[in-house]
Amino acid sequence: MSEKGVAIEIQESGEDDFGVGVKLGTENVEDYSKENAGANNRVKNTSIDRLSALPDCLLIHILSFLGVKKAGVTSLLGKEWKSLWAELPVLEFRFDYSGKHEEIKNMADLVAWVDKKMLDLVAWVNKTLAIRNGTYLEKLKVGFLYKKCFAQDVDNWLEFALKNKAKEVSLALNENGFFRTLDIYTLPEMMYSNSFLTSLSLDGCRLDPEITIKWPSLTSLKISRVYLPQPVLEMILSGCPVLNSMDLSGCCGFTCLEINSKSLYNLRVQNFEGEEEESDPFLQISAPYLKSLSISLYPEERKLKLTNLSSLDSAEFDFSEHIWSFPAEVLSNAKEYFENIHHAKDLVLGSAPVKALARLVMNGWQLPKSRLRCLTIKISLYAVKIIPGILCLLESSPDLETLIIDSIDSDEWDKNRLRPAKGDLDSDLLHLKTVKLSNLANPRIGGEPMLTLARILLKRATILEEMVIKADNITTSDSDKLRQTLLTYPISSPNAVILLS
Template sequence: MEMQKKIMARGDRLSDLPDSILIHILSMLPDGGKEVVRTGVLSTRWLSLWKSVPVSLDFDFPTTDSENATLDYLASIHRELYYWKSSHKIRRFSVWRLSYKERYAKDVDLWVHFATKLANVEHFELGFRSESHPKYELPQFAYKNVLLRNLALGNCQLNPTGSVNWTSLVSLSIGDVELTEGIMQKVLSGCPNLECLELDDVSGIHHLEISSVKLRELTIQDYFDDLWLVAPNIQKLELSGFCCEIRIRQRDVVSLVTAMLHLYFENNLEKKLSYLKELLHSVAHVENLKLGTYCIECLSILELKGWQFPPSSRKFLELTVAFEQLDFPGICSFLQSSLDLETLVIHWYDNRPRDLLSRYTNEDEQTRRFETHNFNCSFPHLKTVKIINFYGSVLPLVKYLLKHATVLEKFVIVAAFEKTDYESDASPDYVEMAQELLSFPRSSPHASVIFSF
């Protein structure tokens, strides 16, 4: 009896804490959902506290062709939403990978209504499997919401008949859908505070003009139509995947600070090379540039063809490259156009066949070119170099950088790891390679070489 009184006393002291502290404590419970609700049985003081605890509701449909399994999962979502309808703090509501059929439209409408009208969530994600046809069309009532801050839609058709009112939206992602320029402009005009826009496998837009001064980040992935982009206020641009010709002019992206080009090229290589040259001219003014594997391969082809890379003012350069020496001349030639460079990051990440470059040359020929070609250009501002997934094949490039970076302060080498059945180990010849690297001459008296495992 005495112990019970002590426990009750402790419970009373806990209940005397302010709501804000109790809600913070409850938000740290695992499962952040039903476990929180169960605390309501502790006392009348706790009975309604759970309603103010921020929770996230995430539903991911299992990959199945079973109609019964799909219907069961639909029903389970409805039960969950009924369970949570009294909550005041549903931060995030996400439903993904439903193989949509028209007979499910009312079910999905209920989810959208819950997210945009009842729960007033700040982060709403709704995506369907790519084979879904016809696509689910977002209901008109969903275009009026002043609390939504993040919205991601996949395989979801947009067709607002009136104006769009998403005044609090700061992040918008649209994927796997065909749009028109009119719809896109209507959506953008209804998002005056939008900061980040992502278009993933979107088609139908040939001219995209973004005039908002607040929209600073734009990502375009797998765009299969030609597109002319005018976005004078964006600061970060990422183009990735299998893209057709997304054309920009330097004066149309004058505020651009960071450009990420992770493009893949297949057919009509000569046309793609010409397109890449245009892109490199358009982003020559950016401070930060990141190039993916296929772009690096094309740089090497352009170097073989004698093309002079445009001079740039970039200060940060990140290159993602395959495990081959074929690219060394192209990399070095590109570096010669980056004399203001302060930081260089090279990430070796795969060993896929160099199909494009091998049509023009072979490794022996490229090695001879690298050794005999005049790449004796110093880098007067390069202070930091970092190579991730270090392999012995990159030693010639390391030697070149150490020799020509005259003010180098830090050269970081991150070892490549070989996966075994039990663990990941550094390459067995890593120590030997490290010793050889330390023997290379350095033009900067302040250069330190740092090895990381």
């Protein structure tokens, strides 16, 4: 081992190099234009003639970078611009909570304000579609808080998308920041047979179990926050022969996902917090050709059974946190999961599965050897006793090349609960090249748990090339202390570089 010649660089954390997005409200274009009259006049005086000389197809392409709301302002530039903005191939309308909030004093005011916003958005969508002349539509996306009184409007939007052969349709009818709608929209019959759709996203939209589904071109499907009975799910699988990706988030009513399609390679199943009472008691997944599987469940309510996942390359697993104990159902689901995904090369875990794994190992269970190349662990609140689980994963992953551990709640760490059962691994990590540890250093507990993990990894990763340690929550003084401590650790790899930012 060598302790010399190792560079530890301290990088300054800066602002993200991203532009600031501007959200516009749902007021009419005319209202927005009045506020920008000066800017519009300058545009008219300088470049309107040259712009107007361009072909419509090029102007539409330019306007498409603005989005439908801001592109609508150009209707004031002249007669030829009056409805050009409505010809954009992608039409996206989303409820926006920005605006004047000082007049909202109570719940009644809030409801009235939201209702007014909803009416404005619906009117805006209706107006846009009414003045549109073109027949080509790539994508229609609408997100707002649905009520029954808008059923005919939504029907009309979908009919418009159907007539214009839209390839992508997205309806987010539960999109809000305050409360959930109690009204559920039912997809109209005209939408169940569509040969043009390639992508469909439905949030808060019910599918009629009596209507046969025929989506021969659909490759991506997302269904969220709705009752999805088993017969409907089976019709989806049989009626979408080229489906590649399916996302079922916050859905209940089904107990079995038997996927025999060779084209469906990505599956995500997620329960949302607060839906335990709606969950089904059992979930079985069988998918011999599946490449990627993401599961996030409430295990107290759902018994997980995984079979025939022989083609799995990428997996993600998480469930609700258990602060004080691990019920038998939790440990059973964790065991079921780890036994059936050991051949995956890329694994993402929440803190709860890692804690459950540590408990299983303490009870005498042995984790199967895996083929992991990349392991990502997302540590959340109350992630106590996590290090033994991490060490267990490392020892069972002899081919691991990349390790990423990220914490969003490092201040909650309890030093007494962080001390691992053992302070080292039983063997070296012969293939580990890259390590990224984010926000794991808590200065109130001596820089733990980052220091414990860093010490073990630096000692055991014999060909380590880079260890990136991100510590946004510490001062410059604390950063210096961490750097000095890291310099005292034995380092096996002569090429290791440690970056502390």
